[in-house]
Amino acid sequence: MADDDIILAELSDEDLVAQMKDDLYDGMKEEIEEGTRLLLDRGWTPYDVLTKSLVAGMQIVGEDFRDGILFVPEVLLSANAMKAGMAILRPLLVETGAPKQGKMVIGTVKGDIHDIGKNLVGMMMEGAGFEVVDLGINIDVDKYLAAIEEHQPELLGMSALLTTTMPYMKVVIDTLVQKGIREKVIVLVGGAPLNEDFANQVGADAYCRDAAVTVETARSLIERRHNQL
Numbered sequence: 435m436a437d438d439d440i441i442l443a444e445l446s447d448e449d450l451v452a453q454m455k456d457d458l459y460d461g462m463k464e465e466i467e468e469g470t471r472l473l474l475d476r477g478w479t480p481y482d483v484l485t486k487s488l489v490a491g492m493q494i495v496g497e498d499f500r501d502g503i504l505f506v507p508e509v510l511l512s513a514n515a516m517k518a519g520m521a522i523l524r525p526l527l528v529e530t531g532a533p534k535q536g537k538m539v540i541g542t543v544k545g546d547i548h549d550i551g552k553n554l555v556g557m558m559m560e561g562a563g564f565e566v567v568d569l570g571i572n573i574d575v576d577k578y579l580a581a582i583e584e585h586q587p588e589l590l591g592m593s594a595l596l597t598t599t600m601p602y603m604k605v606v607i608d609t610l611v612q613k614g615i616r617e618k619v620i621v622l623v624g625g626a627p628l629n630e631d632f633a634n635q636v637g638a639d640a641y642c643r644d645a646a647v648t649v650e651t652a653r654s655l656i657e658r659r660h661n662q663l
């Protein structure tokens with residue numbers, strides 16, 4: 435059956451999620467929007483829709499990109515479709531009655547334009563009651579410093595998806611040390627090529643493998659810091 439003949443609303447949850455992964459792969463924005471709304475209407479939590487359909491779908495795209503089956507233009511379409519789904523989930527994920535827990539400045543490092551993971555972390559942090567200042571992509575050390583000066587955040591988040599851009603995190607952290615302000619912020623780093631060892635090497639406070647872990651880590655590090663004061 436051609437894709438055109440598939441009526442998403444008639445699929446079971448399982449088939450719908452499988453179809454959404456295919457649609458994300460094919461960069462079909464409207465279908466992703468429809469599927470996202472359908473799952474929400476069926477009582478799925480925004481977090482489950484996000485992780486089980488969109489993030490899981492993007493993982494498949496990532497594997498085929500790595501293996502040379504998909505190329506940049508196709509992956510861009512997938513990314514746009516994913517962002518369209520995220521735009522529907524965003525207000526649901528960020529709505530919170532929780533008292534403000536602290537502030538995070540976040541950005542993707544210089545030379546790197548990947549922003550889906552960073553945006554997701556920002557959304558989940560907002561949903562957990564943090565105020566998030568998103569600097570965007572391709573952020574150099576001066577921009578991070580200016581934002582820390584202006585917003586006085588408890589947390590600084592840096593994202594990098596490329597092995598060539600992740601070392602820039604050390605440039606930023608070393609500059610914080612030189613300026614005598616390293617202790618003012620908790621530095622969280624993330625992105626697919628990173629790991630805990632790397633975070634230790636560059637002098638970050640923690641590596642977080644996903645957005646949910648970021649929220650837990652941010653909470654526990656802020657609490658630890660309060661207890662030390």
Ligand code: B12
Pocket residue numbers: 489492495496497499500501506507509510513540545546547548549550551552554555590591592593594595596597598622623624625626627641642643644645646648
């Ligand atoms: C989508 C994508 C693109 C899109 C980006 C669109 C966008 N607006 O973001 C486009 C097509 C533009 C792109 C371009 C390129 N890409 Co690309 N891309 C990807 C892909 C397929 C998915 C990334 C993604 O969005 N994942 C989904 C999100 C949800 O996951 P995530 O980013 O990992 O984020 C989670 C965690 O890592 C963590 N996290 C992320 N950030 C942060 C920040 C903080 C503070 C914390 C605490 C946690 C955290 O939490 C997030 C949520 O759970 C990856 C494959 C992969 N395996 O990652 C390749 C990948 C990252 N890209 C790659 C490459 C090579 C490129 C290009 C160089 C290709 C080219 N030849 O031009 C360019 C680079 C452009 C540049 N200068 O940045 C390689 C990198 C290889 C390497 N070792 O460095 C990868 C791994 C693909 C591959 N296997 O070859 N890419």
